[in-house]
Amino acid sequence: MPKMQPGRTSRTLTGLAAAVALAITVLPPLGLFFIQREGLIHSLEADAKVQAIVVSEIVGRNPRIWNQAHERLKEGIEPIRDNARTTRIVDDQNRLVTAVTAELKWPTIVRSDEFFDSGFAVGRVEVIASAASILQQSILAFAISATLGFLVFVPLRKMPAKALKRASESLVRGELSRSLVDGLSAGVVLTDDQLQVIAFNCSATSIAGLTQPIAPKTNLLDCFEGAIGDDGSPFAAEHWPMRLALDGGVSAGPATVGLRSSAGRPVWLSVRSMPIRHGEENENTAIVTSIEDVTEQKDNADRLLITERAVQSSHDAIMITDAELRIISVNDAFCTITGYESDEILGQIPRILQRSAQHEQDFYDGIWARLSDTGSWNGEVWDQRRNGEAYPAWLSLSEIRDPGGRLTHYVGTIFDLSERLKAEQDARRLALHDSLTGLPNRTYLRESLSQALAAAQRHEWRVGVYFIDLDHFKLINDTMGHQVGDQVLCEVARRLKSVLRDEDTVGRLAGDEFVAFTPNVDSDAAFVTVAEHVLQVMNEPFAFDNDNLFVTPSIGVVVYPDDGADIDALLSNADTAMYAAKADGRANFKFFTEEMNESGRHQIETTRAVKHALELNEFVLFYQPKVLASNYRQITGTEALIRWNHPQRGLVPPGQFIPVIEGTRLIIEVGNWVLNEALRQAREWRQQGIPVCISINVSPLQFQQQDFVPGLRRLAERHEFVAGSIRLEVTENLMLTNPEATIEKMSEIHELGFLLSLDDFGTGYSNLAYLARFPFDELKIDRSFVCRLTHERTVEDIITAIFMGGQSRLAISPLECGWHRPHNRIRI
Template identity: 40%
Template sequence: MFFLKQDVGLFDPSALLSLLDTNKQQHVERQLRIATTIFDAAAEAIVITDKNNYIYAVNPAFSQITGYSKAEILGKNPQFLSSGRHDASFYKAMWVVLSQKGQWQGEIWNRRKSGEIYPEWLTITKIEDENGEIFAFVAIFTDISKIKHDEEQLWRQTNYDFLTGLPNNTLLIDRLSNALIVANRENLLVALLFIDLDHFKVINNTLGHAVGDLLLQKVAQRLLTCVRDTDTVARFSGDKFTIVLGNLLKEDEIAVIAENIISKLTEPFELNGQTVFVGTSIGVTVYPADANDADILLRNADMAMYRAKAIGPNVYQFFTSKMNEQIHTRMGLEHDLRHAIEREELEIYYQPIVDLETGLVSKAEALLRWEHPTRGKVPPYEFIPLAEETGLIAKLGEWVLYTAAQQTSIWQTRTNLPIGVSVNVSTHQLKRGLSTATIADVLQTTQLSPELLSLEITESLLMEDTVANIQWFHKIKELGVKLSIDDFGTGYSSLSYLKRFPLDFLKIDRSFIRDSIGKQEDASLVKAIIAMANGLKLKVIAEGVETQEQLIFLHQLRCQYVQGFYFFKPMSVKDFERNILAKHGVPLLKKGLLRG
């Protein structure tokens, strides 16, 4: 300040202005340098065009994303980047928004120099001068290919089955619901098919999960050939599939497709050098006759499938109102079954098993019967599957085991006769905790000699030859209890598991015995089974024996035991004591009868 006062006469105003201009210029240069650095370093592509939309500047990110160099695109209209996915109306609407609001933002598909079409998120802003006239446009965009890819992957994982590539339940319900909306509007039919494979678990357990997975993939491929492009084939779960048939005019079309599916799936499958055969059961429900709701239709189709499975194999069944009544009956039956033991409605009947050499009763099979207070006798084929499905089989099975063992122990003590008892054990019981400790406790509580108790095991349980199952079988043998394989020949019979398990008896299914006199195939099969069992030192029990011809045939083949109506039907405790125990020692076979 002092200097200025002393030399105020020497002050030059132009020098101050020059100093101010220099500072301003430096500031502008710095701002330009910052802007240029941002422009060049930005990860987003930046394109600047003049008012006529011709490119006069791009940044390096533009070249990285599009593949075009700066020299290749200067002076060109950006429309040469167009992918062709958007029509003229799309671009017209874009320019309307841009002119009215000054900016447009959205997703757009463009084309790289390589020809690849890719998605980008684009923002276009118009630039005006001090008079409000447009003199440039700035476009900034980002390649969102990875985001779209990740979204698509997530969507596929949510809506498609990983193994088969078919829609899953989520997408199934969505497509079924949409098909119902269209059908309602157009007055058309929609059919829902519920498909279950027969013998899949057997194949999966015997040949391995890799072969099982390959089978499911090939089944999916065959199902796709049975329907139209507009139909939906989905994998419901495990070995169950569903099909939505839309835009139908009459139910006859559905039956043709169902028959075609059965035909396709019953053809052999070649899986890693193995030839495999499967069957199928199909349940069918139709909109609007059966229901107008996706969830109810799915339930209906499931019910119809189980009805087909009971009739099968290789059949399809339509859902009917009668089946709807059956589900209510089933629910009531399940409720009553839960209380059947405490109400003392259950009873065990005993069917004698006869030794062909002595003609005497060797043991008896324990068979559960239910006398319902209002329904009367409920057939086992109705309530046993119900018990297995609901988990009641664990409680019922333990009750049968204890009651049969106790009754046999009483007979043993009272008569001193070595008549044993055979009790059925299903896969469901073992899975629900039937332990060797439970069986040991039954033997100890009832004081039954272990050798008088036999457990009849289904083939499906043997095929699940896990370490735990094999250990369970050996522990049963350590208790002294006998083991029998039930209904041999009806499943995926194999010598391999007969050698792995410590079995005592092999039981031939009644269906083979029934046709053994008159059908050469069945007769040959019975011969082969008995010869094989004798070779493995297993004793054979033939069930379903009803005629003298069958009896003579089995004796000639050296079958040791028989069971069937030729001798006795299953009988109550009182009838067993009167007809068997009281007459024990008197052979049931007349002398010379078995010589034919």
């Protein structure tokens, strides 16, 4: 190998020395400049972020008018801004809103951060700082480095290349390790390509939450052990900015990580990293990392987010308007309740604040007057949905004013009262209407009648009140079940409504009692017509399960003001008239008279006395013989007739007390006494050798009792009953209610050995068709036919037909009542 020429060696050494000198001259000031510049930039970014959060809060409290709240914005950022920096607030159109300036020397550096209104970026906060001091320090460092480079240049020319290289690397490392950023609030850490800590500023030593303090030769990642991300999950190792900067050779971050502090709550840190390149191959030789505590900023951002989500998740509609009532923000509930999409309603004046068919203008004038006086208004209003549906709402309206007292916004909360109103209406309906028939109940009926009487008093009208009670309705419940009884009541309600005018009212008082009233009626004939229509529509059969039921009403009628001046008097007198209709055979109506009051008192006294008579055993049975028409001396049986052996009045016939207790439980007790006494008498006669069949009248109410047949069985066993010795007489009304159950019960009675007789045949609804279905052994022709036998040819024909049908076709023995007169007996 040829020897290197001295000149060439000299030139090489000179070149190497010049390179080292140049590196000494250039790299330190450049490093100083970039480190200080990056520190200033990070500081400006942090400052801009903090001020942007504060501005966002102010904007959140003053939506849509924040760009006019200059002083409010200045006051908000003043406590947190650096007086040596200029802060500019611009909107999303880059128009200046306001600024807080400071005297700045050239050159300047600007950094900005966005602020938000209702989740949307509406502007930026720009923070401007002078870089003149950085430039001056860099120039000074350059002068020093240049001097040092010159002083190093001469000896380096004579040093071996290896020594020159070691000196150069040592000088570069020493310069890079110097910290010139101790004045930054953020921690700045310099690491090598293995992320081992080389140098750090003072702020880095005071970072809270680190698992171990930052110290030389410490791996920086070890200080962040257990770090978490924004979502609370462990922070991924591949996402650390220092690794990204090292591997990618570009700046990385910021990344927000959380570390547990001694207080237990996370400390949130913003981490940024930047590589420093050096060497001929431009390799990464160092990483500069800034660490900034952003806990307060993140807490503020989280609170804003929570507030926004709370508003959006509220079930109440929330709207915000500007001072001119133009909507600038609504939540999801507002759209759900009103039916409007947010883009349809923004910029519009809400309908709820300006018009409604349910409110006059005075109503809205009152709202604004109240707002002007107190700053808020609460009350019920009517609004209209997008589909035109009107709905009630509870509106809470409040003014928002800036610190100077200027009105800037209105905030309205709307609670939809539709469901509550419906529930109240349903509750009122349940409280005032009968749940079965839907008719007004006793409370609502009295309320309506009170209003009708008040109107009648003012206009001198007459009002008809009708007390309607169903005859023998209990038999339907006892024999066919309450389900059928309920269906009958519903059909009765429908029929009653069908015969009344729209202005008339009918309600269910209780059980099978109904009350109707007709206001503004000017003639007695009209009251009669209403009662007749009710009778007519009620006399039509009720069809259930392919069978017909006959339900008749007894109606008591009173007229206001003739028969009473108040509700209680009218209802009491109508009830009295109704009982008079029942006493007169049922299925009719009676107008109230004063004599009925006396009758009512008589009924009460009689009922009480009958009960007392049962306890004292004051009843006796007389036995009326039954004889053949051809030989009235031949007795075929007897009929048990009850008499009341009254201690003062003597023997009282049944016509004076049986009608009074008919339809009450007392008739069952009297009937049971008659059955027991008649069976006892039959056994006594039988023991005396007198086998006579005794006929006993059984009321429909007693017959329909569920324990009637078991009770007969017990009496038969007690008195050693002999089949055919007792005949039970029932009226044709029994066949009108649940015929199938009645036939089944009659069959059970036959099996016990009792005979059955149809009493009073020829009246009411009975006809020969019934005789083919019911197992009667005997029918008794009503005495009204027999009494007219001698002077009415038609009656004779009817009796003849009954005889022929009963004997030849149906195998029933006809029996006539009331032929005590000789001419009737001869005719029979």
